[in-house]
Amino acid sequence: MGATEINSRVGVWRDDQQWTYFLGGHPVYSHRADDRRMFRLVTAQLIESGGCRQVDIIRTFGVPKRNVIRAVNKLRQEGVEGFFKPRPARQGGTVLTPPVLAKAQSLLDEHHSRSEVAKELGVKYDTLRKAINDGRLKEPTPAPAVSTKSSRDTLDTKAAEQLGTACTRVDDRLAAAFGESSGAIIRFEPCLDVPKGGVLCGLPALLANGLLQGAQSLLGEVKGYYRSVHILLLLAFMSLCRIKTVEQLRGYSPGSSASWSGWIVYRRFAVYERNWTNSVWMIRLKNGVHISAGSGWRPTPKLPAHFILTAMCGYIMATKQNYRENTYPETVFVFAVL
Structure with missing residues (x-):
């Protein structure tokens, strides 16, 4: 945080609330610290106007090169308005039709894995994942863990540290001992x-x-x-x-x-x-x-x-x-x- 030199002509002052860009000693741009759209717009304008190079932005702010190139191309093709257009809503495909969704839900209810359901329905795994994430499909709660003989023996041995071997459910035992349980x-x-x-x-x-x-x-x-x-x-x-x-x-x-x-x-x-x-x-x-x-x-x-x-x-x-x-x-x- 504080003052950072982008190159010999351009610098930026950053704090938790505001980022301000300077050309020489004059402030030219400013935006909130968490405003990512304005950050992409300002850096693209600095590059497009010749104030700095792409490598200066990448080195100073540590952003990926592809993001910088994408911001510059958006400014050239769509102008300033392109940075503030609402993203188009994702259109639901026709792969997961109501009958397919019903079958997928029945398979999920039977505790089949996502990959098994996708393979059974002949759809992509990501298609099924998106349907689960947006609420069209619901995964059941995980089945209770099944104990094995070794895990039960370990639990019984640990119980010996309190009441005795295999004396689990301590609360119920104490309640019965004091007459608080039937x-x-x-x-x-x-x-x-x-x-x-x-x-x-x-x-x-x-x-x-x-x-x-x-x-x-x-x-x-x-x-x-x-x-x-x-x-x-x-x-x-x-x-x-x-x-x-x-x-x-x-x-x-x-x-x-x-x-x-x-x-x-x-x-x-x-x-x-x-x-x-x-x-x-x-x-x-x-x-x-x-x-x-x-x-x-x-x-x-x-x-x-x-x-x-x-x-x-x-x-x-x-x-x-x-x-x-x-x-x-x-x-x-x-x-x-x-």
């Missing part, structure tokens, strides 16, 4: 590399057979971070995974097991396993069948194979009730855990 909300998230993750396919069948119906009457009120729903889901998934005792859960990574069970409720459930014998488990579950008769622990009569889920010594067994081989010759079992 229990953790089961949250399923997209995951990769989940051992035994296929057991989630059996969840609809478990729910259809009334796994969670009458849970409050069966197990009573379970207070804290883990509730009766968590216990029953864990039991069901343990059964599908052929895990017969809670102790066997020690051999599974907490993050991997929690991906299909919601949570590993070992500490909470171990209390019930110590206090309830096999017969107690059977009685509690059978009581649950009678309490929610017709719509809970008793399987729906619409299913050809009737199952009663019974909890025994920390795991679930599925048994058929009143089923003979010749009764339903074309039976397709929804699930079978024997």
Whole structure:
């Protein structure tokens, strides 16, 4: 900033607000510091009038040579008015017609990349990009990141620095500990590399057979971070995974097991396993069948194979009730855990 010599005859005084050009000791031009149109006009007039050369402007102001040449040509061809004409609005082409836009939007909604959409529609990538930038097309929000086994193990290890290994969701745990929460909300998230993750396919069948119906009457009120729903889901998934005792859960990574069970409720459930014998488990579950008769622990009569889920010594067994081989010759079992 301050005074700068353009050549031996022409100079410029620059500050944050105003630029003033001098020929000898006389001011000849002036414009605001941020007025790019006036800058191009003034420098083009200085060059065209012989006051300085193109190289003087390039060296003093550090502008590209092509910009200087373009400004001089505009002055010669269009005069001063050419620097202040409004730019013509970009005319929309006919490539992206309404049907093409509709198809492009459907592909974007399916989280296809821009290059994939452009290739599918047979249009240029820049054409598609301009349609997105001017609002004719909208890109959906990015899909949630999918965790891997290694990333979950790292997260579980970091959690040990606070409450313990795999003790994530610290706020929910503290709220439950102080009685400010009615229990953790089961949250399923997209995951990769989940051992035994296929057991989630059996969840609809478990729910259809009334796994969670009458849970409050069966197990009573379970207070804290883990509730009766968590216990029953864990039991069901343990059964599908052929895990017969809670102790066997020690051999599974907490993050991997929690991906299909919601949570590993070992500490909470171990209390019930110590206090309830096999017969107690059977009685509690059978009581649950009678309490929610017709719509809970008793399987729906619409299913050809009737199952009663019974909890025994920390795991679930599925048994058929009143089923003979010749009764339903074309039976397709929804699930079978024997």
